[in-house]
Amino acid sequence: MASSAVNPDIARERQKATFDVDQLTYILYDGPAKTRRKRYLQNLVLQDFAKLKFKPVATLPHEEQYEQALDRCGRAAALEDNLALKDLRELYYFREAVAPQVAVPYGVHYSMFMDTLERQASEEQKAKWLPLAKSYRMVGTYAQTEMGHGTFLRGLETTATYDGKTKEFIIDSPTITSTKYWPGGLGKTANCCVVMAHLITKGVNHGMHPFLVQIRDFDTHQPLQGITVGDIGAKIGFNSNDNGFLRLDHVHIPRENMLMRYSQVLEDGTYVKPKNSRLTYGTMTLIRSGIVGQAARALSMAVTIAVRYSTVRRQSKIDPGAGEVQVLDFQTQQMKLLPLVATAYALTVASRNMTAFYMSATKKIEKGALEELPQLHALSAGLKALSGWEGTEGVEQCRLACGGHGYSHASGIPKIYGNVTPSITYEGENTVMMLQTARYLVKCCTMLKQGEKLPTLMRYLQQPLGGSSKLNARLDLDQLVEAYEHRAARLVHEVSEKLETAAKQGQKPYNAWNANSVQLVDAATAHSKAYVVKSFVATVSTMTGKLRQVMENVCRLYAVTGIIKCLGEFMEDGYISGLQSATLRKGLTDLLADLRPNAVTLVDAFDFPDGILDSALGRWDGQVYQALWDFSLNSSMNEKQVLDAYHKYQRPFMEYQWKKHPSVTVVARL
Amino acid sequence: MASSAVNPDIARERQKATFDVDQLTYILYDGPAKTRRKRYLQNLVLQDFAKLKFKPVATLPHEEQYEQALDRCGRAAALEDNLALKDLRELYYFREAVAPQVAVPYGVHYSMFMDTLERQASEEQKAKWLPLAKSYRMVGTYAQTEMGHGTFLRGLETTATYDGKTKEFIIDSPTITSTKYWPGGLGKTANCCVVMAHLITKGVNHGMHPFLVQIRDFDTHQPLQGITVGDIGAKIGFNSNDNGFLRLDHVHIPRENMLMRYSQVLEDGTYVKPKNSRLTYGTMTLIRSGIVGQAARALSMAVTIAVRYSTVRRQSKIDPGAGEVQVLDFQTQQMKLLPLVATAYALTVASRNMTAFYMSATKKIEKGALEELPQLHALSAGLKALSGWEGTEGVEQCRLACGGHGYSHASGIPKIYGNVTPSITYEGENTVMMLQTARYLVKCCTMLKQGEKLPTLMRYLQQPLGGSSKLNARLDLDQLVEAYEHRAARLVHEVSEKLETAAKQGQKPYNAWNANSVQLVDAATAHSKAYVVKSFVATVSTMTGKLRQVMENVCRLYAVTGIIKCLGEFMEDGYISGLQSATLRKGLTDLLADLRPNAVTLVDAFDFPDGILDSALGRWDGQVYQALWDFSLNSSMNEKQVLDAYHKYQRPFMEYQWKKHPSVTVVARL
The missing domain is CATH 2.40.110.10 (Butyryl-CoA Dehydrogenase, subunit A, domain 2)
Structure with missing residues (x-):
């Protein structure tokens, strides 16, 4: 690196923040002490490995990637032993630094x-x-x-x-x-x-x-x-x-x-x-909440890269008389990235709350209260799927928001994508997961009809349908939660009715199930999304001061974007009116403008060291062009100025063409 | 290959078709003679290259991919000379076979x-x-x-x-x-x-x-x-x-x-x-119509792979008393793939019609009628962006619809994705393209107010707004076109009003433009989408017989899916009612069921030889598992049974761990 200064554009971003970055980081990592410990563990590995100058893993062929992963694990073994790590979170952060966004060969072991x-x-x-x-x-x-x-x-x-x-x-x-x-x-x-x-x-x-x-x-x-x-x-x-x-x-x-x-x-x-065959349920739920957390973390990394780069990159003008602007000043770029910042937080919160819910449910289950199991199981399946979809799609949108450079492995985002996308199909294919959730939701409708009380997470299904939203320009968080619960309840009841009608008409239940499965997936998705929104709102309400103001708007942005994306589902039964939809759209662009000054600080708070982001575009210091240059110089294609491939393939091809055109006057220099 | 028989599941699919596959193929390739010529050219290359047993290109490191591409180009040179190809389409098909879905080093030359x-x-x-x-x-x-x-x-x-x-x-x-x-x-x-x-x-x-x-x-x-x-x-x-x-x-x-x-x-x-500085406009338009065609072709390949695999793959049951079913029998799988089959056709048709429109416009332009240029330019920018987004996203959805195996390079879809996704950012970043289109659309609104007549593609902006859709269960194609034009016109006029109001309030035009750019992109997308739907409807109406029945439903599926995806935009002003939205959703699942029997034949009609699909999952004969097996055996990791990496990294790591646990009783066999 020729320059060690911080790019002034990104430095200015950090001065504009309206809240204290550490306050948010401490929430994400459970307080100052644990945050420091995380930093210590990761830096220990990263500093040790920095000397080794590993090649960028995503640029290597399969067998070299495999070798490098074994090498990294081997070198980390003694470090890990010295630390005698017992805490699972600490072990997670340590290993994240050993092989960032990479599945190592001993992982399943x-x-x-x-x-x-x-x-x-x-x-x-x-x-x-x-x-x-x-x-x-x-x-x-x-x-x-x-x-x-x-x-x-x-x-x-x-x-x-x-x-x-x-x-x-x-x-x-x-x-x-x-x-x-x-x-x-x-x-x-x-x-x-x-x-x-x-x-x-x-x-x-x-x-x-x-x-x-x-x-x-x-x-x-x-x-x-x-x-x-x-x-x-x-x-x-x-x-x-x-x-x-x-x-x-x-x-x-x-x-x-x-x-x-x-x-x-x-x-x-x-x-x-x-x-007892139900005892393995719990572990599956824990694995799934881990997948939700991984999706959140992958998206957090990608959005850190894309937001930072979008403040360093200057391209085109807004005012034709002024200079080129930071691309994050374009409303369209804010629209691409700020909702994804919000999604990264929403999924992070959902994963934490789901794990906490699992822990408290487990205690009840151990006391024999098995009635918590089905709603927990249904939630975990739905969240696993929703987070996999939102996380994966979000990572790819971050890459595209980096323009052409996102396509280079220098951006680091393709590696993150390659690591997160399989979560859509592994540990239960997502559509199948949503149908499992739907199965339980339909069962809840039957329970309701039979006068049974529903478990906590399902109670919103008991509210009467009909009526319309009270959403107005304030975009009150509770009103947004209500909207999500209304949509979910409406879709769940509607598809349950359809299944019942089909049964009355003599259709086989399994055929009716299949013939309504598109809507069943929609209903389960709506249920899962309602949980994420509600859970996010609840967590934000525990925050204080300026941070709370900012995070309420982050939460609002997540909720509003989600409504606009599926606006039809909120309007079909007249719950949201045309006027309200205009209010939501106006609210969305206002939120983008409101959050713009805090964008970099919001991603800084995720607290990823450069060594883990592994990205020329996402560097903390914003020196992206020098880093791109360094990445390029290290390409395996540049080991020789004239490659053997030139002599072996290109030159014979050229000479073949030359022979076809014997009359061309050959020049030595243009 | 151990088995040369056609998988019976896929063979049965072909018997179920209600139309003649060749009839559709001939439309795509401009008649029987040109279809045969395409097949001849591609087979010539593929047969020649089959003997060389090139390694699957996507599995190789950068420098070996580069070498292989040079090698392929070199070997194709003499073949190409013998054929003396002049026709650009013929050259395209020939080169598609030389290096399928790969950008060769001489390409820009x-x-x-x-x-x-x-x-x-x-x-x-x-x-x-x-x-x-x-x-x-x-x-x-x-x-x-x-x-x-x-x-x-x-x-x-x-x-x-x-x-x-x-x-x-x-x-x-x-x-x-x-x-x-x-x-x-x-x-x-x-x-x-x-x-x-x-x-x-x-x-x-x-x-x-x-x-x-x-x-x-x-x-x-x-x-x-x-x-x-x-x-x-x-x-x-x-x-x-x-x-x-x-x-x-x-x-x-x-x-x-x-x-x-x-x-x-x-x-x-x-x-x-x-x-005259406007003369370069035309070429840019032609390049863009080429990009639309490439997006269509990439999606056509991916959907061929995913649909074929979904009929061979059996997984889970619908009737619990019967056997596992072909995954394409699940409504959710149909929902993933059949709209993408429709999109592949829609984009193919749009690219062809846009090129034809360009050719006819060029003639007028050459006669000095420069007024055709701006609408052509606006259309080309919007279609470039729309097709890049729909094509790329569609290819990735195809991959995910293949489950876990889609993630392997054996599926062939990652290579297609890697080749098509850069089109979103190259030759004009898509969002910027849409804003160029929007610039012209807003200009048309000004022209309208000044009483000027709009050029052909923009005339729909002249229709009065207000009113509501007459869509009913028949899902009439003309009504669907009207819906798309209504949405586009509404969005264009609405955002134009906003810009005007802002100007009246003294806002600088460039700031107002940026503050409304999210909606400007929506408006331009709606305009481009309306063109694609209208163009598809027009082309389908020239078809005859049973093929026309099928293709009308393919077209209908494309239009209906597109409305449901953006349902809010059709409902906000009351144009589509809640009742109509239910009709559309019902119509969608009916269309899926209707098109299911023709799914394989619809993708067969794209007429891709196996050598070009380069996919274990997409083989014409459906022998996917043998092909997966063969692919795996050829992995570079399998060249040795015990890799050098074992001795170099794994064994020392294990021995380090052994030393830490000296008391463990070692066994030779479990």
């Missing part, structure tokens, strides 16, 4: 693989396996999805057939479609694997169960007999990871390798059923 | 570079330069965009200062932001370059002019003195291309290297102005 052993292995099995897993004798992954089967678990084809004579299971993937496909770390890294397979004993299929299968030799790392394993090939992102395939050809494992905390198979092949 | 010489060089210059360019002695590119400056041409910093003593121009890029950045082929391939620079002579700046600059030695290919040139680094796509940077440090070029067809600088430094 220390999350899903270890979790599954902890949760689903018997005490005896845990005593045997956990030390092997913690000491990385076993490096594991979790293999469920097959090439031909994802969301629909019962459709999986892999079988584990018990042989009473040898007291072994024989695991088999009989077809190409039964190939385990996609698990992280499976291709090259893992030597063990939890395999989900149909348990068959005494000729009876007892459905999906987990089995621990060793797939590679613990010493030579070569695949064991009957195992065909490898990497599935390059993807949009996640190329630091060896997402893998696995075929099992009659692989024998001891009976004891079935994870037996819940179900068991006795020596004689007798199957023993689990006592 | 044979398009913009050659075009610029043809259009802007004097006769004398053409005689000298065109033979050099055609024979590839000169390999050129076109350098306009700078690192700090894109859309706003006057903001470019590079200067060409005439020195009367030496009779040379001195070309200089004085700052880092003035670095020419992004031109295709600039980094490594080109030895010449048309440089756009501020012409300064006798101390006066005459604005941007084109200069031919040699940047590399014609023999050694080394950069010349004063030239710093290289590749800008990896991007989301276009990595087959060496998009480059160029700094010019007081580079001297002869006076004769300024392109002098229009402006001239005489020996003594006198500047001679061009006679």
